[in-house]
Amino acid sequence: MTHLRCRGVRCEVAGRTVVSDVDLDVPPGRMLALVGTNGSGKSTLIRALAGLRVPAAGLVTVDGEDLHAFSARRRARTIAYVGQEEAPPEDLLVGELVALGRVPHRPPWAFGRAERAITLEALEAVGLAHAVDRRCDRLSGGERRRVMLARALAQECGLVLLDEPTNHLDIGHQTRLLETLRGLGRTVVAAMHDLPLAAAYFDRVAVLHRGALRTVDTASTALAPTTVEEVFAVAAARLTDARTGHEHLVLGPGAAPSRTVTKRTTP
Numbered sequence: 708m709t710h711l712r713c714r715g716v717r718c719e720v721a722g723r724t725v726v727s728d729v730d731l732d733v734p735p736g737r738m739l740a741l742v743g744t745n746g747s748g749k750s751t752l753i754r755a756l757a758g759l760r761v762p763a764a765g766l767v768t769v770d771g772e773d774l775h776a777f778s779a780r781r782r783a784r785t786i787a788y789v790g791q792e793e794a795p796p797e798d799l800l801v802g803e804l805v806a807l808g809r810v811p812h813r814p815p816w817a818f819g820r821a822e823r824a825i826t827l828e829a830l831e832a833v834g835l836a837h838a839v840d841r842r843c844d845r846l847s848g849g850e851r852r853r854v855m856l857a858r859a860l861a862q863e864c865g866l867v868l869l870d871e872p873t874n875h876l877d878i879g880h881q882t883r884l885l886e887t888l889r890g891l892g893r894t895v896v897a898a899m900h901d902l903p904l905a906a907a908y909f910d911r912v913a914v915l916h917r918g919a920l921r922t923v924d925t926a927s928t929a930l931a932p933t934t935v936e937e938v939f940a941v942a943a944a945r946l947t948d949a950r951t952g953h954e955h956l957v958l959g960p961g962a963a964p965s966r967t968v969t970k971r972t973t974p
């Protein structure tokens with residue numbers, strides 16, 4: 708179980724500050740969704756949390772230790788990361804690609820039954836066990852995405868960082884993936900564009916707005932309709948399912964704006 712914290716993180720891209728003064732605390736086994744509009748800095752921040760980008764200022768710690776002091780191998784044993792549009796190399800087989808997740812733990816020439824079992828289990832978790840011998844370049848966009856996620860599962864790290872993991876996945880695979888992540892009991896941070904899914908599956912939601920954290924809280928507070936309307940400029944409402952008592956976030960044309968809009972009437 709892995710505890711992720713960052714303090715005062717600032718990231719610069721091409722000489723411009725795109726993430727500023729971010730503090731986050733993700734306790735072991737908790738799931739945090741990172742939401743925000745296009746260009747708000749989610750990918751940049753996730754790469755800094757993964758140790759793939761050195762922040763211009765601030766500190767990222769994993770279990771209390773400075774992440775940037777970790778060796779590449781230790782980082783790969785601790786953090787599984789899947790980037791936004793990461794694609795598998797085209798001439799690898801699905802099983803080979805997912806088995807790469809085991810390399811930080813064991814040299815490939817020492818792979819045995821255990822590595823094969825973990826690889827197949829990861830493929831089963833994303834519904835692709837039947838495709839173990841297929842070439843990655845013969846997969847659909849969603850299947851390719853699921854293979855990359857399977858490699859991260861096979862890595863068996865305490866911290867899982869995912870940049871828009873549900874991209875390209877049909878709704879069934881989106882929900883199954885999020886259920887799988889919840890079932891792992893690992894620390895997860897994921898950039899998400901689907902706010903209702905973020906609200907339904909994550910313990911807390913961080914709203915990044917123009918590179919700064921606007922709020923970090925439970926979904927019902929962080930994704931309050933007024934916040935969603937201000938940050939994303941869409942109508943938002945929370946509706947309670949009469950059968951289950953669960954609240955759901957409704958967005959767009961189907962949601963009445965949370966604030967009363969006074970229409971001007973002609974006399």
Ligand SMILES: Nc1ncnc2c1ncn2[C@@H]1O[C@H](COP(=O)(O)OP(=O)(O)OP(=O)(O)O)[C@@H](O)[C@H]1O
Nearest residue numbers: 720721725743744745746747748749750751752791
């Ligand atoms: N290689 C680059 N060169 C210059 N600017 C960049 C580069 N990569 C990202 N940026 C800028 O950094 C800012 C943050 O980008 P980032 O990709 O982190 O946002 P994001 O929230 O992940 O966006 P999206 O939801 O569209 O994926 C944006 O303003 C973007 O234009």
